[in-house]
Ligand SMILES: Nc1ncnc2c1ncn2[C@@H]1O[C@H](COP(=O)(O)OP(=O)(O)OP(=O)(O)O)[C@@H](O)[C@H]1O
């Protein structure tokens with residue numbers, strides 16, 4: 001870490017500074033677009049490391065978008081180019097994927113399993129469409145028409161982590177329409 005980082009801390013406004021140097025316990029920051037949220041978070045990460053309150057490997061930063069994660073990595077990298085990759089800065093999906101990949105054997109997954117992105121899901125679903133025992137959702141004249149809807153449905157179930165019992169009740173309701 002260098003003088004440039006310390007100088008960058010001086011440019012923080014009072015609210016940003018309070019957030020960067022906040023000590024123990026959780027902290028919620030609510031601020032509008034372009035007001036310096038990323039600057040606060042990256043400065044906070046760097047300050048924790050610089051003051052040895054945390055090791056890089058003890059820090060986890062999660063974002064919604066790839067763009068935000070990339071931006072954070074770049075800004076942390078600016079001040080600590082050698083060890084920035086020890087800090088986990090990832091999207092929620094990227095973080096889960098990393099854990100899954102590392103723990104694949106424990107979870108009974110083959111280590112070469114593939115996570116399907118949206119387009120892959122669509123192609124996979126279309127390829128296997130006739131293997132699903134669909135009634136209502138399989139208009140033979142236009143077999144593709146419900147794929148988006150079904151993928152959305154699977155995504156919703158996954159996000160809500162329905163219990164198995166609820167899934168089958170919900171599926172019964174939907175598939176018997
Ligand atoms: N206190 C400050 N003094 C000068 N420039 C600042 C200050 N805080 C932030 N900036 C600059 O303002 C710009 C926006 O900051 P930043 O990207 O951190 O905001 P953000 O809230 O994360 O934006 P977004 O909503 O787009 O994610 C950046 O160029 C940053 O360097």
Ligand SMILES: [Mg+2]
Nearest residue numbers: 037038039068
């Ligand atoms: Mg930002």
